[in-house]
Amino acid sequence: MAMEMRLPKVRKPLSETLGRDSKKHLVVPGDTITTDTGFMRGHGTYMGEEKLIASVAGSVERVNKLICVKALKTRYNGEVGDIVVGRITERRRSAEDELAMRGFLQEGDLISAEVQAVFSDGAVSLHTRSLKYGKLGQGVLVQVSPSLVKRQKTHFHDLPCGASVILGNNGFIWIYPTPEHKDEDGGGFVANLEPVSLGDREVISRLRNCVVLLVTQRMMLYDTSILYCYEASLPHQIKDILKPEIMEEIVLETRQRLLEQEG
């Protein structure tokens, strides 16, 4: 079995290599954001003695009259319309439930769903009322921080490299082989337990390593960034992608391409 060992090395702060300066208004808990009472307070702030005070460490975001502080790392806050990927851990045990659902969804299954409603204590109600949601078959799950998943129009992407990905707003990323037959009327879940081909599996492993790389470098996850990262990683072997020197190389190239695309 091949083993690799490294000696400890002083890490350079990553921001040095970028050389950029952040123009955002950064706050820490206890900082006064503003004393103007005309603003509505959003997440990450609280009212104290006629002042708006930050309650998390992050950057201040202002949308018209709403001020909120976006923290670096947050627990997922559900919003109506979000796509989530999750695993069933527990279910209600009632008679109708037994008859109806047990046949389809069991404890331990991975599903994709949409948020229908949010309760006042933070609990969310999910629905799978569309053929694109439902039970997930073979694939790879990557758990990342929810704050790194970019909000887009759609979270289901079929990447040109040969695999598909679901970017759950709750930070659960599901990478799976693109289904060959897209039946419009058939739909529903067909348990496909056939072994996935080696080529597909390699694409999926590479994508998974790319997602992990983007997360360690704290870059936002969306279809373009994942695709560019995948293409930048092609010259290297899949198992080398997560080595520090190679990570730096790949991420630099990815950032460059993303900047060119924006500008």
Place this chain on the structure above:
Amino acid sequence: MAGLELLSDQGYRIDGRRAGELRKIQARMGVFAQADGSAYIEQGNTKALAVVYGPHEIRGSRSRALPDRALVNCQYSSATFSTGERKRRPHGDRKSCEMGLQLRQTFEAAILTKLHPRSQIDIYVQVLQADGGTYAACVNAATLAVMDAGIPMRDFVCACSAGFVDGTALADLSHVEEAAGGPQLALALLPASGQIALLEMDARLHEDHLEQVLEAAAQAARDVHTLLDQVVRQHVQEASILLGD
């Protein structure tokens, strides 16, 4: 012990500090990727590590869930190699339980628990090397870890210990100064408002001296705040540069 002078005539302590001077503090946030929040702090030779998980669903009995706020659960543990003599029980002994309760009291005052009803926030603190001021180091490390996890807090919680020798209040006691047997006070402060989260003293001190010692501890806590504030700002700055616009 003969010749152990805690405060010399020129005003120097055993390790060369002045009466109100703090030990060197170094801290870092986000040391563990797996935990929701983590931090490491060194105050002189005292080293503490804090890890935060949460907010998440209540583990164990659902009946403990509070309907309107989050439950804060703190556990204090000191490594067997942390003190001069090897400790037998790292956690579960009286001192650890008491420290856990004190930390819980401190953080229930600072964390905005009303925002996460029916959930639980776990704070685990581990002391790797104990050279006095362990409660203070734990509180400081836990504050950074809670901020790293993105859990909303009223303000920083900064803590420091203080003692009283020869009519002078000393701030940030080391193990030798604590072991000398004088009165010691531990103070946890919310710096922006000046409110006290926890004040603990387990010795005899004349009431005339209390204000002086309290003020020394409060000033030291404010100094700690200046340092921790810098650490957090730098961390946020770096992360926001990486995330881009």
